[in-house]
Structure formats: C-alpha cells, structure tokens
Amino acid sequence: MRMLQIHSDGFGYELKRKAIKSAEKVESKTYSTDDSCLVNFIAAESSDEKNITKASSLTAQMIASAAEDVKEKNIVVYPWVHLTEAPAKPSVALKMLKSVAKILEEQGYNVVRVPFGWYKAFSIHCKGHPLAERSKVLDVETTEITEEEVTEGEDLTAIKAEEEAHSKFYIMEPDGSVTPVEKFDFTGFEELRLYVKYETAKDRTASEPPVHIEYMKQLELVDYEPGSDAGNFRWPPRGLTLKRAVEERVIKEMLEYGAHIVQTPLIYDYQHPSLKSYLQRFPSRQYVVRSGDRDYFARFSACFGQFLMISQAQVSYRQLPLKIFEIAPSFRREQSGELAGMRRPRAFTMPDIHEIVADVEMAKQSILKQLEFIMKLHAELEIQYEVSFRILRSFFEEHRDFINAVVARVGKPVMIEVFDERYAYFLFKGEWNVVDAQKKAACLGTCQIDVENSQRFNITYIGEDGKEHYPLILHTSPSGSIERILYGVLEQAHKDMKRGKKPTLPLWMTPVQLRLVPVDDSLIDYCVELGKELDKYGIRYEIDDRSLTVGKKIRSAEKLWIPYICVIGEREKKSGKVSVRRRAEGDQVEMKIDDVAEEIASKTSFAPKQQLMLPKMITKQAIFSREV
RNA sequence: GCCUCGGUGGCUAAGUGGUCAAGGCGUCUGCCUCGUAAGCAGAAGAUCGCGGGUUCAAAUCCCGCCCGGGGCUCCA
The missing domain is CATH 3.30.930.10 (Bira Bifunctional Protein; Domain 2)
Structure with a gap:
C-alpha cells in the first residue's frame, strides 16, 4: 500500500466518467466541503492481496495516527492507483478501501470515501504546515513482524525468502x-x-x-x-x-x-x-x-x-x-x-x-x-x-x-x-x-x-x-x-489408449481382477464352485449372475477394464476349463481355473492380499456411478 | 480468493420466453436361456442445482448463493 496524505482546508470532487467496467455505483456525482480534513490518496498494491485484512487495518492505523498528529476528525479516503507500479486488482483495492473507511468510522472519525473506478476532478487546499504533506508505504509482511506479537524462534522471513530465492x-x-x-x-x-x-x-x-x-x-x-x-x-x-x-x-x-x-x-x-x-x-x-x-x-x-x-x-x-x-x-x-x-x-x-x-x-x-x-x-x-x-x-x-x-x-x-x-x-x-x-x-x-x-x-x-x-x-x-x-x-491408462492399447489398471490394485460370466442362469452355481478355488488364491472376483446375453456381460466387464473375463458354459463345465479373455494380452484362451488363479497370484505376489469390498454377485451390487 | 464457462430423471443429453420437458443408457416387469463389446416389448422415474426478481407466461431473461471445468494465483 502506498499513500499520500494531505491536510487540507476543504475538499471537493466531481465524477467525470467511468474508468473501469466495475466502477462503483453512486448516488451523487459531486461532493464538496469547506471543513478542514485529512485527505488520503491510497493505492492498494498486489502485495496487499496476501492479507487484505492486515493491510486494511494497518492502513487505517496509519491514518488514525496521522489524524491524531494534526488533531483532525474529518477523513477523506481517496482511491489513487497512480502511486504504485504494482497495483492490486480493482476488486481487492475496493475491498481494502471500504474496510479502511469502516475501521476509521468505528473509531469515531467522519469518513468520506471517494467512489472507486471513476475519472474525477478534485479540488484541494493544502494547509502547508510541517505535517500537512506526508507519504506512507506499507509492506504487509515486514510490517507484520513489528506489529504482531512474535514468539521467540518464529521465522517469518521464509515465505519472503522463497519468493526471492533464485535458482538455476x-x-x-x-x-x-x-x-x-x-x-x-x-x-x-x-x-x-x-x-x-x-x-x-x-x-x-x-x-x-x-x-x-x-x-x-x-x-x-x-x-x-x-x-x-x-x-x-x-x-x-x-x-x-x-x-x-x-x-x-x-x-x-x-x-x-x-x-x-x-x-x-x-x-x-x-x-x-x-x-x-x-x-x-x-x-x-x-x-x-x-x-x-x-x-x-x-x-x-x-x-x-x-x-x-x-x-x-x-x-x-x-x-x-x-x-x-x-x-x-x-x-x-x-x-x-x-x-x-x-x-x-x-x-x-x-x-x-x-x-x-x-x-x-x-x-x-x-x-x-x-x-x-x-x-x-x-x-x-x-x-x-x-x-x-x-x-x-x-x-x-x-x-x-x-x-x-x-x-x-x-x-x-x-x-x-x-x-x-x-x-x-x-x-x-x-x-x-x-x-x-x-x-x-x-x-x-x-x-x-x-x-x-x-x-x-x-x-x-x-x-x-x-x-x-x-x-x-x-x-x-x-x-x-x-x-x-x-x-x-488413470492418466497413464489414457496415454496407453491414445497409443492404441486397451487402458488398464495395475493388476495388483485393480478392484476386480477377474469376472466369472455364466452363459445362462443354470451355470451360476457352478461359478460359485469355481469361485471357491479363486478364494484359495486370494483373487478378487465377482460373478455376473444377471440375466443378460453373453455379449452384454462381456461388454459390461470390458467397460470396467476387468483384466480377466472368464466365460463359463456347458462346454467348460464338461472340460473343467474356462474360456479366458485376457485384457493385457488381448487374447482368448482355454485354461483351468487354478492356472488362471496361479497366473494372477504370481503376477501380484509382491502385494498383500486385499479383499474385494462388495458382494460378489452383481445382482446384489448397488450401482453408484458405473454405466453397465 | 479473483476472472471465466457450465449445472435439465441414477448417468448421458435435446430444448434459448408460450401446449402434458425429446431421445439414449441404466432401473423395474414380462418374453427370450442366450457362446465373447449393446436381444425384444412395456412401465416407472425430472419441484429443469438452490433462493429471489422481471413477465400475462421462465429450463430459457436478471441478481445472489452452492457445486463442477478452465485461467490467474498457488502447490508445506
């Protein structure tokens, strides 16, 4: 914050036209007084944005102290951005000026706050005594150190140091x-x-x-x-x-x-x-x-x-x-x-x-x-x-x-x-x-x-x-x-997909490692039997017991990126094998369920066994946000 | 925090002032018992993010708030 303070005999302004889109709405475009007053031209700076509250209260303090020096009760708060080369955003500046005015009013001063965001004409008559013209600069951070209660060992310079540190x-x-x-x-x-x-x-x-x-x-x-x-x-x-x-x-x-x-x-x-x-x-x-x-x-x-x-x-x-x-x-x-x-x-x-x-x-x-x-x-x-x-x-x-x-x-x-x-x-x-x-x-x-x-x-x-x-x-x-x-x-999966690979999650962390897909309702019980084998290996699996076509069930599993999809029909029940769609390999092979389990277990041997934290039967699972 | 864009059934999404808010997915019911990425038919499901305003009339225009995306800033 930078501020120019003039102790003046009378003060007046006239709004000419808006300087910025967000200029304040006003009721009256002119103001004038012959009373003595302390006029404060204030520029909020970008550094004030770090702590508007602090900047406002310190600015108000400075004004009050100056007013005390010259025994003045009338205060004018005038937004004047041209004092600084690093102005705060208009919204911040306005907030700060409003806050300064409010604090001073609460302390019993008569405050006139000049509207923000306008080109203005103004008249002023500097009293010309030794304390009638003063300028102030506020650095929120360094001032904070002297104003605030600081306990021993506190290091407030760090944040500032980080900004100034230069590196290669x-x-x-x-x-x-x-x-x-x-x-x-x-x-x-x-x-x-x-x-x-x-x-x-x-x-x-x-x-x-x-x-x-x-x-x-x-x-x-x-x-x-x-x-x-x-x-x-x-x-x-x-x-x-x-x-x-x-x-x-x-x-x-x-x-x-x-x-x-x-x-x-x-x-x-x-x-x-x-x-x-x-x-x-x-x-x-x-x-x-x-x-x-x-x-x-x-x-x-x-x-x-x-x-x-x-x-x-x-x-x-x-x-x-x-x-x-x-x-x-x-x-x-x-x-x-x-x-x-x-x-x-x-x-x-x-x-x-x-x-x-x-x-x-x-x-x-x-x-x-x-x-x-x-x-x-x-x-x-x-x-x-x-x-x-x-x-x-x-x-x-x-x-x-x-x-x-x-x-x-x-x-x-x-x-x-x-x-x-x-x-x-x-x-x-x-x-x-x-x-x-x-x-x-x-x-x-x-x-x-x-x-x-x-x-x-x-x-x-x-x-x-x-x-x-x-x-x-x-x-x-x-x-x-x-x-x-x-x-x-997930971002990696996207990169893979852009290169033409199917997106995957690492097998050891993916929620469901394997899905059993019976071709019709009569095979659900057999799937439950197969599931017991998978349990022995600590494989996370679920059973698609919905009454859907096989194509639909496959599509559903693919949409969830499930790495092993096992289709089970009468053929598999007779042969004792399952038909496995392996996502990573992109193939479809006949394997014994133990061998599938073995394969998953060996690929994930470094990871602790983790339970799947929902019911295995898909008809028993609530739908939270998946599509199918 | 500031700027900006968006929010319509569980999901997706059409509709930009004027009849009962379109469609798809999913859900439910029935049929089909099905062989590797979407079987058929029917039904239910929406105070159009929330609150206020303008208007004879608001999903649609205006204001405020909430949530999300992007930008600035930031990232211990």
Missing part, C-alpha cells in the same frame, strides 16, 4: 554430466521436456478437463461429494478396494524397510509452541475445527504428529537411523480454483515416513536406501514418471559424489534445480512426477533432507558421548498420496 535449472544424466536445461537435447525424452517446461516456463494453459476425472466415475472408483466441502471425495467399494490395496502395499514395504508404524491425531492446537512456529512457514491453508471455545487445525501433513511423538520418545544413537511411518488423511484448504479432481483435492491420504539420522553422512546413506523402495514402488504403479532434485548450491558442490550416485540410481536424465539460498526447511529434495494429458505435472513420491525441524520440535537423540544431539530428519513419501497415485494410473 539443469539436466543431469546418469553419467554425472550436467547441462543447463536450455542447452539439453530432449530428443527421446519427451516427457522430461514437458515436465521441465511445466516447471520452468510455468506454461499452464489447458482447455480440456483432466482425463482421469471421467474415468474415476465410469470405473466407479471415486466421486465428488456435493454434501461435503469441495475437494473431499467419496469412495464407493470398488475405489475403496483399490485404495486399501495401495495402502497395504506401501505399509508392507515400510515394514520391510524397518519402520515403526504409528497413528497420530487429525487435529492440532494452534497455540502449541512448536506448531505455532511451524505454521508461520506456510500460508493459511488449514481447515479450522472449533471445539468449545478453542480453535484447532486439521493436519495438512503427518509431520507434526510424528515430530511431537518422536520429541518425547527415548532415542539412542544405537537406534539410528530411526524410522517412523504413518498413513492417514491430511487436509489442505487449497484455493477453490486450484482444485482439479484427484490431482489436487483438499483431503488426501498421504503415506509419510520420517527417518531420524545423526548427520549428513548418515542422511546420504539413508537416502540411497530410500531410493530403492521409491523406485520399486513407482515401477509397480506402471506409470511413466520424471524425476527432479532441488538442491542447495553449497550442498550440491560439497556432495557431488552423492548426487552423482543418486542420479545414476534413477538411471535416466533428471531435472536439477540448484538454489543459492535455503528458502524452506530442506537442503535436498527429490520429486517423482507424472506428466498428464493436459501437459501438467504433479508430484508423487518425494524425499527431503530437513535441517530445521529437529530444533523446532526439540527432537533429540542420546549420542555415544551420553549427551543430547539434534538429528537431521528425512521426510519421505514413498509413493505420494493414494489420490495422486490414482490420478497417475
């Missing part, structure tokens, strides 16, 4: 060579080209909706819930089956990695000292939960719950690296315009592991180990992904061998962002991204070296010397949120 983008190849992105030959790396373009040029135009949204409804996986807040989804049984299958898969991997599995609360106290400080890092995007006369926020990640838990645990150097894992919902109240299906919801399920390490050396070793499960899980998603690393320049230069080893393990060219000043809690961050049909990118897995939060949350371990030490913390999501995974696999 490179492509790093598995052999360790580094090329600035603008000089790299992307031939053969089309998705990496798109990803880099998205990250650096910030080209974000899309005309079509994200393709996964259509599929998520048709396949009856997940759907909007108009009765909830935007970005909070409902999961019908097919989708829930998939979600659980993925969750259980990640949990299994984390247990094998040696993690402690925990669960922590969903809501947290705004007033808790560590959390208060942590929240200063981030814009206010929290869901607020009112309980009694106190406010809590719904967690936006699993970090604090785990940090608070570890900070009160007994940890010895003998247990390092110590691994804590949790998978549970998190909530971020993103701006409504940012929401986009499963790419960006407001409620999501995030697998989150925190690894406590003694020092940078141990951190590097652990990262190399984490890379193994991150790479493995992403491979199991059967999606194309692009990897990037964001690294503090000093760390990049001092640990070049480590960076080389990391990129070599990824095994293909990656994007590297090297930044000069640390703008967040990490000095090293890896991201595994998908690029979708809209040419937009979103991050799945991530791993970060956090050098800040052990102090903030007072997390310590007892070293060999018997003394307390602050560790480093590795923040890692082995797979990204379940919602993002679904987004990734």
Whole structure:
C-alpha cells in the first residue's frame, strides 16, 4: 500500500466518467466541503492481496495516527492507483478501501470515501504546515513482524525468502554430466521436456478437463461429494478396494524397510509452541475445527504428529537411523480454483515416513536406501514418471559424489534445480512426477533432507558421548498420496489408449481382477464352485449372475477394464476349463481355473492380499456411478 | 480468493420466453436361456442445482448463493 496524505482546508470532487467496467455505483456525482480534513490518496498494491485484512487495518492505523498528529476528525479516503507500479486488482483495492473507511468510522472519525473506478476532478487546499504533506508505504509482511506479537524462534522471513530465492535449472544424466536445461537435447525424452517446461516456463494453459476425472466415475472408483466441502471425495467399494490395496502395499514395504508404524491425531492446537512456529512457514491453508471455545487445525501433513511423538520418545544413537511411518488423511484448504479432481483435492491420504539420522553422512546413506523402495514402488504403479532434485548450491558442490550416485540410481536424465539460498526447511529434495494429458505435472513420491525441524520440535537423540544431539530428519513419501497415485494410473491408462492399447489398471490394485460370466442362469452355481478355488488364491472376483446375453456381460466387464473375463458354459463345465479373455494380452484362451488363479497370484505376489469390498454377485451390487 | 464457462430423471443429453420437458443408457416387469463389446416389448422415474426478481407466461431473461471445468494465483 502506498499513500499520500494531505491536510487540507476543504475538499471537493466531481465524477467525470467511468474508468473501469466495475466502477462503483453512486448516488451523487459531486461532493464538496469547506471543513478542514485529512485527505488520503491510497493505492492498494498486489502485495496487499496476501492479507487484505492486515493491510486494511494497518492502513487505517496509519491514518488514525496521522489524524491524531494534526488533531483532525474529518477523513477523506481517496482511491489513487497512480502511486504504485504494482497495483492490486480493482476488486481487492475496493475491498481494502471500504474496510479502511469502516475501521476509521468505528473509531469515531467522519469518513468520506471517494467512489472507486471513476475519472474525477478534485479540488484541494493544502494547509502547508510541517505535517500537512506526508507519504506512507506499507509492506504487509515486514510490517507484520513489528506489529504482531512474535514468539521467540518464529521465522517469518521464509515465505519472503522463497519468493526471492533464485535458482538455476539443469539436466543431469546418469553419467554425472550436467547441462543447463536450455542447452539439453530432449530428443527421446519427451516427457522430461514437458515436465521441465511445466516447471520452468510455468506454461499452464489447458482447455480440456483432466482425463482421469471421467474415468474415476465410469470405473466407479471415486466421486465428488456435493454434501461435503469441495475437494473431499467419496469412495464407493470398488475405489475403496483399490485404495486399501495401495495402502497395504506401501505399509508392507515400510515394514520391510524397518519402520515403526504409528497413528497420530487429525487435529492440532494452534497455540502449541512448536506448531505455532511451524505454521508461520506456510500460508493459511488449514481447515479450522472449533471445539468449545478453542480453535484447532486439521493436519495438512503427518509431520507434526510424528515430530511431537518422536520429541518425547527415548532415542539412542544405537537406534539410528530411526524410522517412523504413518498413513492417514491430511487436509489442505487449497484455493477453490486450484482444485482439479484427484490431482489436487483438499483431503488426501498421504503415506509419510520420517527417518531420524545423526548427520549428513548418515542422511546420504539413508537416502540411497530410500531410493530403492521409491523406485520399486513407482515401477509397480506402471506409470511413466520424471524425476527432479532441488538442491542447495553449497550442498550440491560439497556432495557431488552423492548426487552423482543418486542420479545414476534413477538411471535416466533428471531435472536439477540448484538454489543459492535455503528458502524452506530442506537442503535436498527429490520429486517423482507424472506428466498428464493436459501437459501438467504433479508430484508423487518425494524425499527431503530437513535441517530445521529437529530444533523446532526439540527432537533429540542420546549420542555415544551420553549427551543430547539434534538429528537431521528425512521426510519421505514413498509413493505420494493414494489420490495422486490414482490420478497417475488413470492418466497413464489414457496415454496407453491414445497409443492404441486397451487402458488398464495395475493388476495388483485393480478392484476386480477377474469376472466369472455364466452363459445362462443354470451355470451360476457352478461359478460359485469355481469361485471357491479363486478364494484359495486370494483373487478378487465377482460373478455376473444377471440375466443378460453373453455379449452384454462381456461388454459390461470390458467397460470396467476387468483384466480377466472368464466365460463359463456347458462346454467348460464338461472340460473343467474356462474360456479366458485376457485384457493385457488381448487374447482368448482355454485354461483351468487354478492356472488362471496361479497366473494372477504370481503376477501380484509382491502385494498383500486385499479383499474385494462388495458382494460378489452383481445382482446384489448397488450401482453408484458405473454405466453397465 | 479473483476472472471465466457450465449445472435439465441414477448417468448421458435435446430444448434459448408460450401446449402434458425429446431421445439414449441404466432401473423395474414380462418374453427370450442366450457362446465373447449393446436381444425384444412395456412401465416407472425430472419441484429443469438452490433462493429471489422481471413477465400475462421462465429450463430459457436478471441478481445472489452452492457445486463442477478452465485461467490467474498457488502447490508445506
């Protein structure tokens, strides 16, 4: 906000014509007074948009203080955009000026607010005393520091630092060579080209909706819930089956990695000292939960719950690296315009592991180990992904061998962002991204070296010397949120379809792996018998017991992308085999039911057995959003 | 949050001021007992997102709100 203040003998204006479409409606086009008044020409700036309330109240404060100095009760608030080169949007400016006027009125001043959005003539007569002409500049953020009560350790400079930090983008190849992105030959790396373009040029135009949204409804996986807040989804049984299958898969991997599995609360106290400080890092995007006369926020990640838990645990150097894992919902109240299906919801399920390490050396070793499960899980998603690393320049230069080893393990060219000043809690961050049909990118897995939060949350371990030490913390999501995974696999299915392949979901997570299709009603009982064999292998199947033609039943199963469709008639009952349509192979073969089960089981042996979470008989299943 | 486009039975979708709001899918009933992507016939199902306004008359025009898509911004 910028402001020119004139203490004047009298003031008048006349509206000439509208300067902008959204000019305020007015009753009278002229105003004039001979009374003494303090005229404030005010320009709202784009920086004020970050916190209009604060900007308004500080501006009002400045005016009141100036009015106090010259003992003036009459105030004129005059919108004058020409004071700044970075004006706020008109709507914001108007909101702010209205708010300033209101605050001053409440304090007992006589306020005249000059209409917004008009070309005006005005007359003024400056009193000419030493305090009669003054100008003020308000920076919402820096002023906030001096005006607000700030507890020790709070770091308000971070957000600003992030804006000002400047960084360079490179492509790093598995052999360790580094090329600035603008000089790299992307031939053969089309998705990496798109990803880099998205990250650096910030080209974000899309005309079509994200393709996964259509599929998520048709396949009856997940759907909007108009009765909830935007970005909070409902999961019908097919989708829930998939979600659980993925969750259980990640949990299994984390247990094998040696993690402690925990669960922590969903809501947290705004007033808790560590959390208060942590929240200063981030814009206010929290869901607020009112309980009694106190406010809590719904967690936006699993970090604090785990940090608070570890900070009160007994940890010895003998247990390092110590691994804590949790998978549970998190909530971020993103701006409504940012929401986009499963790419960006407001409620999501995030697998989150925190690894406590003694020092940078141990951190590097652990990262190399984490890379193994991150790479493995992403491979199991059967999606194309692009990897990037964001690294503090000093760390990049001092640990070049480590960076080389990391990129070599990824095994293909990656994007590297090297930044000069640390703008967040990490000095090293890896991201595994998908690029979708809209040419937009979103991050799945991530791993970060956090050098800040052990102090903030007072997390310590007892070293060999018997003394307390602050560790480093590795923040890692082995797979990204379940919602993002679904987004990734559906977008991948779309890419496959464009290349002429039938779209599929990975066999281990697809809700129904096999459907038994009897050619007529008399064979339903036999299908139930066959189902018992499938149960022995933990195969997820259902039986199409509807009275439909075989063609119709096949079509129905194909529309749901069911990977194995088994047709059963008298012939099969006699031969003891079933006729199998295999989606991935695109063929039709005669097999014994045990062999089909064996095949599915062996292709999915790495995943825990997951039950299908609805009745097996299709006539007993409600229709939520599938077509047939 | 701002800008912009949209919302019509469970799904899809025609209708842009004037009779009982078209069709398709699905659902239900009956027939057919069926061999690898849509068998036949009939029936039920809609306060046209919600609220207000303009008009003799509103799904249709205007205002506000809710939900969704896209853009800006943002992405801990």
